[in-house]
Amino acid sequence: MQKLTIYNSLTGNKEEFKPIHEGRVGMYVCGPTLYSEPHMGNMRTFINFDLVYRYLLKLGYQVKYVRNITDAGHITNSAGEDVDSIGKAARLEQVQSLEIVYKFNRKFIELQRIYNLLPPSIEPTATQHIQEQIEIIEKIIENGFAYVVNGSVYFDVKAYSEKFNYGILSGRKVDELEEATRELNAQGEKRFFADFALWKKANPEDMQIWRSPWGNGNPGWHIECTAMSTKYLGNHFDIHGGGMDLKFPHHEDEIAQSCGSFGCNPANIWMHANMLNVNGQKMSKSFGNFFLPMEIIEGTTDIFDKAYSANVVRFFMMQAHYRSTIDVSGDALAASEKGFQRLKDALVLLPKLKVTDHSTFDAPSLVQSLYDAMNDDFNAPILIARLFDAVTHINKVNDGADTITAGDLKLLTEEMESFVYDVLGLQSEESGSNDRLSPVMDLVLELRAKARENKDWTTSDQIRDALAKAGIVVKDSKEGTYWS
């Protein structure tokens, strides 16, 4: 059994992973708010947790992976302004909130397919769990950690911090919270400025409204995750993940709500994926430095001079650790594209290698090094580095500079393919048109081979150049000519 360690944001340490129930893992990841199309930065987080999910599956765990969909706009911020993002988008387009949600949900599903994300076990939505949210709010009130004001309910941070540690995740101290803030916050109805809304009384212009014991209104932002994680994973589960920017206040408040309602931190391990940067700055909607996942594939963003496939983008992201920020640039993507091609070429070569009765390199320990990389807090960059070590051996065997036994070849083939396709979630990108193109290419290359036999280099180069213009690269080797 492989020994997996995971960095826990809660403790700041890498810890050996021990699931609560042997062989099974409960994981909750904060999903998107569907008020716009997710941009590439959003996708990075989902791709990273897809990697986590995939590796847990690879290790044989039965994983219940819950990722929510926020389809209710968050109604307030601490400045007391109304910022129902979904409602705002709906008003702009003069449609109903649900239309916005459906539109971007379809988009999100499409993006997951294109970027090869495995579907979670359950994708619950906020609006289908209003009742559960209300019940948890009632429990928090019962326990004395929330109060009702004029149809709204607020979490009482000061009362809570008498019994629990508010700030346990983010390292913030309640006493210092107020002065620590950048700007003056309107306290409004709240007793203490750090209190946050669990339920917010409806405004006349709200497009979505629900009934509650406190009157018509909307749930607060943080409560949906508490309600849905509890419902599907229980009070106490293994892993809770999300983007780094959710650490405070969202995850801190989730912990407070869980402790405030049923008395314990919901998750053993809190994982935070770091941000995607553009020129050293976080990609975000408000900065305007974002591009959409489809734009990069279609080559329609002016940040880069050409298009890159979803696989290349994914490979690029896998070359950085999930806890590090990563900077996108055309140069970096171009480098990844080439490197990924080399990896793919080697994988094509791998099953065709000739075997002998002796291996000149240690394939089993090479394979173990793949596991070692991932066991160390999902270190995909190291995994890829070790895969490239294998690539060199594969090419050497192909050139006759290394040899490999049948047993080693079988092991290496199975594990490399598993790590590249199943764990990293990369695809070989065989284009569907090959069915029709293949016979044509066979013919063309046969004609070129004849020309080469006759040392008719003019014809042979003419064919190669023409194909190159069509985007088809021809490579001659001792074994024959192949194309891609």
Added chain:
RNA sequence: GGUGCUGUGGCCGAGUGGCUGAGGCACAGCUCUGCAAAAGCUGGUACACCGGUUCGAUUCCGGUCAGCACCUCCA
């Protein structure tokens, strides 16, 4: 202002108290090849700066500078 993170060779990006200074891309030379591509081999002595601890620090500690993130919606 508070809290935290980062600063690695031309670019991207791991990692470590000393051992052959990950890996990818780029570049140069060589081998192979009709040429090219691919592949293999070889090469460039990096770790922001200043102190300290140490036999020895890029890695630990302190400070400086720079950048970033969170403290407001945020993946």
